[in-house]
Amino acid sequence: MLADIFINPWIDMVEAPDFLLQVLWEGLVSGILYALIALGFVLIFRSSRIFNFAQGIMVVFAALTLVGLHAYGVPAWIAVALTLGVMFILAVTIERVVLRPLVGQPDIILFMATIGITLFLIGFGEIIFGGENKQMISAELGIPTGDTVLEPWGGLLILQHLDITVVIVATLLVAALLAFLNFTQMGRAIRALGDDHQAALSVGISLQTIWVLVWFIAGIIALVTGIAWGARAGVSFALEVIAYKALPVLMLGGLESITGAIVGGLMIGILEKLFEIYWGQPLLGGNTETWFAFVLALIVLLFRPQGLFGERIIERV
Amino acid sequence: MNHFTKLAAATLLAGVTAGAAMAQELYAPNLSYRTGPFAATGIPLMNGQADYLAMLNARDGGIGGVPINAEECETGYSTEKGVECYEKTKGAAIVTQPWSTGITLQVLPKTNVDNIPILAPGYGFSPMADGTVFQWAFNMPAGYWDAADMIVQYMESEGSLDGKKVAFLHLDHPFGKEPLPVLEMHAESKGFELVPIPVGLKEMQNQSAQWLQIRRERPDYVVMWGWGAMNAGAITEAVKTKFPMDKFIGVWWSGHDADLKIVGEDGAGYKSISWSFPNMDAPVMAAIKEHVIDAGNTMSNEEEMQGVFYSRGVVISAILAEGIATAQAEYGTAEINAEQLRWGLENINMTEERISELGLDGMVPPFSTSCANHTGHSGGWMLEWDGEKFVKASDLLQADVAGYQALLAEKAAEYAESNAPWPTNESCSAMN
Numbered sequence: 234m235l236a237d238i239f240i241n242p243w244i245d246m247v248e249a250p251d252f253l254l255q256v257l258w259e260g261l262v263s264g265i266l267y268a269l270i271a272l273g274f275v276l277i278f279r280s281s282r283i284f285n286f287a288q289g290i291m292v293v294f295a296a297l298t299l300v301g302l303h304a305y306g307v308p309a310w311i312a313v314a315l316t317l318g319v320m321f322i323l324a325v326t327i328e329r330v331v332l333r334p335l336v337g338q339p340d341i342i343l344f345m346a347t348i349g350i351t352l353f354l355i356g357f358g359e360i361i362f363g364g365e366n367k368q369m370i371s372a373e374l375g376i377p378t379g380d381t382v383l384e385p386w387g388g389l390l391i392l393q394h395l396d397i398t399v400v401i402v403a404t405l406l407v408a409a410l411l412a413f414l415n416f417t418q419m420g421r422a423i424r425a426l427g428d429d430h431q432a433a434l435s436v437g438i439s440l441q442t443i444w445v446l447v448w449f450i451a452g453i454i455a456l457v458t459g460i461a462w463g464a465r466a467g468v469s470f471a472l473e474v475i476a477y478k479a480l481p482v483l484m485l486g487g488l489e490s491i492t493g494a495i496v497g498g499l500m501i502g503i504l505e506k507l508f509e510i511y512w513g514q515p516l517l518g519g520n521t522e523t524w525f526a527f528v529l530a531l532i533v534l535l536f537r538p539q540g541l542f543g544e545r546i547i548e549r550v
Numbered sequence: 551m552n553h554f555t556k557l558a559a560a561t562l563l564a565g566v567t568a569g570a571a572m573a574q575e576l577y578a579p580n581l582s583y584r585t586g587p588f589a590a591t592g593i594p595l596m597n598g599q600a601d602y603l604a605m606l607n608a609r610d611g612g613i614g615g616v617p618i619n620a621e622e623c624e625t626g627y628s629t630e631k632g633v634e635c636y637e638k639t640k641g642a643a644i645v646t647q648p649w650s651t652g653i654t655l656q657v658l659p660k661t662n663v664d665n666i667p668i669l670a671p672g673y674g675f676s677p678m679a680d681g682t683v684f685q686w687a688f689n690m691p692a693g694y695w696d697a698a699d700m701i702v703q704y705m706e707s708e709g710s711l712d713g714k715k716v717a718f719l720h721l722d723h724p725f726g727k728e729p730l731p732v733l734e735m736h737a738e739s740k741g742f743e744l745v746p747i748p749v750g751l752k753e754m755q756n757q758s759a760q761w762l763q764i765r766r767e768r769p770d771y772v773v774m775w776g777w778g779a780m781n782a783g784a785i786t787e788a789v790k791t792k793f794p795m796d797k798f799i800g801v802w803w804s805g806h807d808a809d810l811k812i813v814g815e816d817g818a819g820y821k822s823i824s825w826s827f828p829n830m831d832a833p834v835m836a837a838i839k840e841h842v843i844d845a846g847n848t849m850s851n852e853e854e855m856q857g858v859f860y861s862r863g864v865v866i867s868a869i870l871a872e873g874i875a876t877a878q879a880e881y882g883t884a885e886i887n888a889e890q891l892r893w894g895l896e897n898i899n900m901t902e903e904r905i906s907e908l909g910l911d912g913m914v915p916p917f918s919t920s921c922a923n924h925t926g927h928s929g930g931w932m933l934e935w936d937g938e939k940f941v942k943a944s945d946l947l948q949a950d951v952a953g954y955q956a957l958l959a960e961k962a963a964e965y966a967e968s969n970a971p972w973p974t975n976e977s978c979s980a981m982n
Contacts, residue, residue: 364589
C-alpha cells in the first residue's frame with residue numbers, strides 16, 4: 234500500500250515517459266481552459282464584487298447562439314461577430330435591468346441576482362435553441378482537425394490539432410486580456426475599481442460603463458470557451474457544468490487575482506490529471522477529478538485563506 | 551311524469567354526466583427531461599412517446615375510445631425534481647414513468663403504498679424483473695442485466711474472453727452501476743478481467759483522464775453505460791485516442807444518432823445493443839406522419855424521427871398503450887384505474903402478429919410479461935454505426951436469463967428485506 238502511494242507512481246512515470254508527457258499535455262489543455270473560465274469570474278468580481286454564477290450558462294448561450302445563427306445560413310465568421318454583438322447586448326441588458334437597480338445592495342443580493350440570470354438564460358436558451366446536442370461549426374471556423382503523432386523515447390504522444398489550437402488561442406486571449414488591463418485606460422479603470430471602489434468613483438470612473446465592459450469581456454471568454462469545449466463533444470446545456478470546474482481554481486488562486494486564475498487553472502488542470510492517473514485510478518477506483526481540485530484548494534486555504542494570489546483582507550473591529 | 555320521477559331522472563342524468571366528466575381521459579403522466587445536461591438524449595425519446603399517443607388520440611380517439619393525457623412533468627433528470635413530479639402527478643395517474651434509474655429507485659417504495667405501476671422500459675433497477683417482489687414495477691421489454699449478458703455474448707462470439715480485458719466505462723450514478731453484478735459474474739465465469747472506469751457528472755464532456763486510463767490498460771473491449779453528454783464525450787475521446795471503434799460497445803442508451811454524428815465516419819464500427827430499431831416503413835410511422843406531423847402537432851423533426859431514440863419513444867408508448875388495452879379487455883371498461891393497468895402490464899403478449907397489428911414491424915422484438923416476469927426479456931439487436939446511421943449488425947440476441955435468474959431473485963429478496971416490511975405477491979409463485 235505504501236509502495237503504491239510513494240514509490241510505484243514515480244516508477245510508472247519513469248518507465249513510460251511518453252505516457253507521462255501525454256498526461257501533462259491533457260492536463261495543460263484542461264488547465265488553460267479552466268484558467269480562461271476563471272478569468273471571466275475574476276474580472277467581474279474585481280470590478281463589482283459580484284460572484285457571477287451565470288458564467289457557466291453564458292458559455293452555453295454564446296456557443297448556442299453561434300451554432301444557431303450558422304444554422305440559419307449566416308456564414309461562420311459573421312456568426313461569430315453577431316454572437317459577440319449578442320453578448321454585448323446581453324451585457325448592457327444585465328447592467329441596466331439587473332445590476333443598476335441593485336447598486337449598494339449586499340453582495341449576497343447581487344450573487345442571487347446572477348442565479349436569477351442563470352435560470353432566465355437556461356429557459357430563454359431552451360425556448361430559442363432547444364435542448365438537443367448540436368455540432369460546433371469547427372470546420373467552418375477553420376479549426377484544424379486531425380492530430381500529430383510523436384514518438385518520444387520510442388513511445389507515443391498524440392497531439393490533437395484542436396487541442397493545440399485551443400492552447401494557442403487561449404494563451405493569446407489571456408495575453409490580450411493582460412495587455413488590455415495593464416496598458417489601456419479602460420483596463421486600468423477596471424483594475425482601479427477592483428483596488429478601491431470609492432476612490433475609483435471619486436476620480437470619475439463610470440461604474441456602469443465598467444460593468445458593461447467586464448460582462449462583455451466575460452461574454453467573449455464564454456464564446457471562446459464554448460467553441461473550445463463544443464468542438465470536443467458538441468454543444469448542449471451540459472457545457473454549463475464545465476464552468477463549475479473553475480470554482481476550485483478561484484479558491485486556489487484567489488477571487489481577485491488575474492495571475493491567480495491563470496496559475497490556479499494550470500495547476501489544477503495538471504495536478505488533477507496526474508493524481509487521477511497515478512494515484513486515483515490505481516488506489517481509489519478513479520473519478521477523483523470530481524473532488525481532487527476542491528481538496529487541493531481547501532489545503533491551500535488552510536494556510537492562505539485568501540488563496541495563493543488573493544489579497545489579504547484585514548478588518549478592524 | 552310526477553315530480554319525484556323528474557327528480558330521479560335529473561339525478562341519474564347528472565350522475566352519468568358527472569361520471570363522464572370525471573373520467574374523460576386516461577391520465578398517464580411522464581416525468582420527462584427536456585432540459586439540463588441530459589436533454590439532448592431525452593428530447594427525441596419524449597417526442598417519440600408524445601407523438602405515438604397523440605396519434606392514437608387523433609386516429610382512434612385514444613385507447614378504447616378514451617383519450618390519453620400524457621402530461622409531462624419536467625425533472626431535468628434530477629432525482630429530487632423527479633420525486634416532486636411523482637408526488638404532484640400521482641393523484642389521478644394510472645401509471646408513472648420516472649425516466650431515470652435514480653428517480654425509479656426513489657419512487658419504488660412509494661408506488662407500493664400509492665398502488666401506481668411504474669413503467670420504466672429498459673431502465674431502472676434490474677431485479678424489478680421479479681414480479682413476486684416488485685408488484686408495481688415494470689421494465690419490459692428488457693433490463694440492464696439482459697443488456698450486459700447480450701453484450702458479453704456478442705464479445706464472446708468474436709472469440710473466447712478468457713484472459714482478455716474489458717473496460718467498463720460508466721456514468722458514476724445508479725444507472726451506470728446497474729449491470730455490474732452480471733458483468734462481474736461473467737468476468738469470473740469466463741475468465742476476463744473487468745476494469746470499471748467511472749465518469750463523474752462534471753467530467754462527462756472532458757473524459758481525457760478516463761481515456762488515458764484506457765490507453766494504459768489496453769483493454770480488448772470497452773463497454774459503455776453512458777447517458778446524456780457522456781456518450782458524445784466518450785465517443786469523441788475514443789476517436790481522438792484511436793481506440794478501435796469495433797471494440798467499443800454501448801448499452802441501448804448509448805446509441806443515439808446525434809452523438810455519433812459529431813464524429814461521423816470516424817465513429818464507424820461503434821456498436822450499441824438495442825431492443826428497438828427505427829423503421830420508417832413501418833405502418834405506425836405513416837400513421838404518426840398522417841395524424842400528428844402533417845397536422846403540425848409534433849415537436850420533432852424529420853431528421854430526429856429517423857433516429858433510434860425517437861423510434862424507441864414510439865415503442866415505449868406502444869407498450870404502455872398495449873398494457874392499457876389489455877386491461878380494458880380484461881375488465882370490460884375503457885376507463886381503467888391504476889390497479890387494473892398493473893394487471894394489463896403484467897399480461898402483455900407482444901407476438902410477431904400483435905407487433906404487426908400495431909404497425910410496429912421490425913421496431914421491437916416479441917416479448918411477453920407475466921405476474922412473475924415484469925421484464926419480458928425480449929432480447930435485442932446489436933446495432934452498428936456505419937458512419938451515417940445505425941444498422942443492424944446481428945440477428946436477434948437473447949439474454950441467457952437462466953444464468954442470472956438466481957441472482958435476480960437474490961437481489962430482489964435482499965431489496966425487500968432491507969426495505970421491510972415489503973409486500974410481496976404470494977399468489978405469484980413461479981418465475982417464468
